[in-house]
Amino acid sequence: MGADRTEGERLTELAKRRGYYFGSNESYGGTAGFYTYGPQGAALKSNVEEAWRDRFAVQEGNMEIDAPTVMPEPVFEASGHLDGFDDMLVECAECGESHRADHLIEDNSDLEDAETLSLEAAAEEIAALDLVCPNCGAALAGQSVESFNLMFETNIGPGSSTPGYLRPETAQGIFVEFPRIKEYARNRLPFGVTQVGRAYRNEISPRKSIVRTREFTQAELEQFVDPERDEPDLSSVEDVAVTLYPASEQEADDGEYVETTVGDAVAEGVVANAWVGYFLGVAQEWYERIGVDTDRFRFRQHLPGELAHYSSDCWDAESEVDGDWIEIAGFSYRSDYDLSKHAEYSEEDYTVFRQYDEPKTVERAVVDPDMSVLGPEFGGAAGDVKAALETLAERDPDAFDADEVTVEVAGESYAVATDVTNFSVEEQTISGEHVTPHVVEPSFGVDRTIYTLLAHAYEEDEVDGEERTYLSLSPEIAPRDVGVFPLVSNVDELVELADDVVADLRAAGLSVVYDDSGSIGRRYRRQDEVGTPFCITVDRDGLEGEGETTVTIRERDSGRQVRVPVSELAAELGAVRGGDRTFDDVAAEYDELTDA
Missing domain, CATH: 3.40.50.800 (Anticodon-binding domain)
Structure with a gap:
């Protein structure tokens, strides 16, 4: 039954007919990349979100917040999204239609990671493959491949004085509020913060129904840890069986999956970070619980060229539908990138105080600049120069060995005589130190999870001589x-x-x-x-x-x-x-x- 249709086509037809999801704004011609969940789909989506909250918030003892979807421009300057959140765009010279260059290459070749190519290499690949515009059939060889930022821009309030953006991920709302959230956690690491909500990306070419859209729902957990002290308890997941596809196997000519357990994968260094390994195990069990077909499921490690600007290692949970592997979650070790960047741009405290077991006596370089000299010499910048000198003393005491020391404030250099800084090294007794937590992030695509569940649950058989289509959904998540x-x-x-x-x-x-x-x-x-x-x-x-x-x-x-x-x-x-x-x-x- 339905043998002449692909799995995705059968699913899309059923989803629209039975009220799971359908293209939005169809009365006005539709809007690519936006979907409305019907009565069945909205109920299924709500159940999936609640099942995720149960496992990753309630059972893990984590907090949940709900941050705005619009955030001011400085947030994304700090996060790096304004400069590094791009996709490859190639435009047809004949019809003007824009396409994602890496998708065109992957759809017409054996290359599975075209997004790792440089812009120039992608253009060369398009020419070598003689690719044509999917819309009008015109040749794309010779067209340049450009970077296209995926952020949706808006203005906050009247006029354009306060630019803002729709968030491309829910994570930044958690990071920005860290100085307040850490107080709710009583400044004790490790702790986790979850958020389920909408995110927005101005995709060049949305496709595969709810798999790649311009508005979607994420369920994310940011686990804040002390990198020197905190290790996860792997005992609950060490025996969980997982199918891994490490970067080394992807790059090998005869690369194969690694069938192992979470405990062995961490012990043998296949998964380098124990926290990432822990969440792979938790996710494996959760996906089994809600009905993902584990024979069509794997964890694939990002190749070096795929890693996001903030990530030192990342594994994707991928499901197979119609012979294609779809990313449905990512497990990333973000180190201290996010909190350090927001601390730098906002000048707020993004650290947690680490108490020592016993007080320590240490030598500390300190300065006590003579403001009667700095004030007349530097005017309104004197306070910032003083703060810069204090920071320099902590970071590089040797800089004060010379007769003069130079600091930079707001792009301007200021030279100060060393004797005016009153530099000295003092013994101090300290009870602890401030550390910037590292972040481990499991990030789940709710819409892609729903697509996977429906595809894996879709069955056809015959009952009493009649053809039957049914969705073998778990009772926990069925609408x-x-x-x-x-x-x-x-x-x-x-x-x-x-x-x-x-x-x-x-x-x-x-x-x-x-x-x-x-x-x-x-x-x-x-x-x-x-x-x-x-x-x-x-x-x-x-x-x-x-x-x-x-x-x-x-x-x-x-x-x-x-x-x-x-x-x-x-x-x-x-x-x-x-x-x-x-x-x-x-x-x-x-x-x-x-x-x-």
Whole structure:
């Protein structure tokens, strides 16, 4: 069934027809790179986000914040996004359509990492491959490849006096607020801060529906650690099996996957950073929990040319759909880049005080500049010159050996006689020191995770001689928990009991759809196609049988049915949804119908 369509085409058709997602603004011709989640998709997205919060915030004991999506320009000057957040653009000379050069190259060659090419090398590759414009077919050879910054620019307030940008990642909102957040953590490392929210990138050529869009949702964790003291406890994940694709294997002619465990990967240096290894293990188990097909899943290490400007090492979680590998999460060791940059640009304190076990006596270089000299000589800059001298004394005491010392303030050089600085070396007793934390970042693409879940859950089979399409979604993340059907809709007793069942299940916090239209088989098929795990049928046998009133629970994937007392229904379904029980547990306790 559907053999003539690709996996992505089947998924896109179902998503639009059944209300998972569809292109936005279609009444006005549509807007590339923007998607609206329908009733099913919005519910699935919410469930995925809650499952992520449960694992990466609640179970890890981390905090969560919700920062604005618009931030002022200096934030992105400090972060490096204004200078280094670019993609390769090539424009067709005939129709004017813009394309991502690295995507064109990858789509038409065996090269998998074209983004590592220089602009000149990408242009040469386009010419060598005789690539043409996908829009009009004109040759692209000879066209220059340019850098295109992906930031969406805006103005904050009237006029253009305060430029700002839509955030390209949620992370900067966490970093900027670090001076306040560290107080909530009582200045004790390690601690983590999570955020789930929208991010924006002005993609050159959005594609693959919700895989590459201009507005998307991220779920990110910034783990702040003391690089000299803090190590993760790997005991909970050391035996987790993972499929790794290290950079060394990617670069080898006969490179292969490394099938190993997290503990062995860290011990053998395949994953160099223990914190990164820890989160790979946590993520592996989480992806299995929500229903990613682990046979179509791997962790791939970034090649040196792929690494972001802030990252010293990075591994991507990738899923396979339609034969292509899609990045769905990244696990990056960002060192102290972000906090150091924001400290430099904002002049706020982005450090945490590290208490010594016992006080230490140390020699410290200090200055006490004579302001009666600096003031008349440097005017309004005197205070900044004094601060620069204090910083220089800490960083490079030997600079004060000469008769004169020079410091730089706001791009201007100031020479000060050394005797005016009152430089000296003093013994001080200190109880600790200020350290800039390092950051480990697991960053998840929520939309790409949803795309993966739907693609991996999509199944086609035959039931009772009829073709069936169903989504084998985990009960935890399925948009609807249960469908409730009176076997026939013209018997008041059945309808009344079905209404009571719906009310009880909703009161228990379950998402319920009521359907009395069409044959029972058609109603089953409708719920199967949107991934509803269970359907409840209210029939005469349940009303007229001996003992308690019962209904049947039908399991989506197998079609098996179990007769369960109405009084136990909400508790049983809630336990299965929460992962405390399985349908097999329920079937073993109650009467399973042999004719499913």
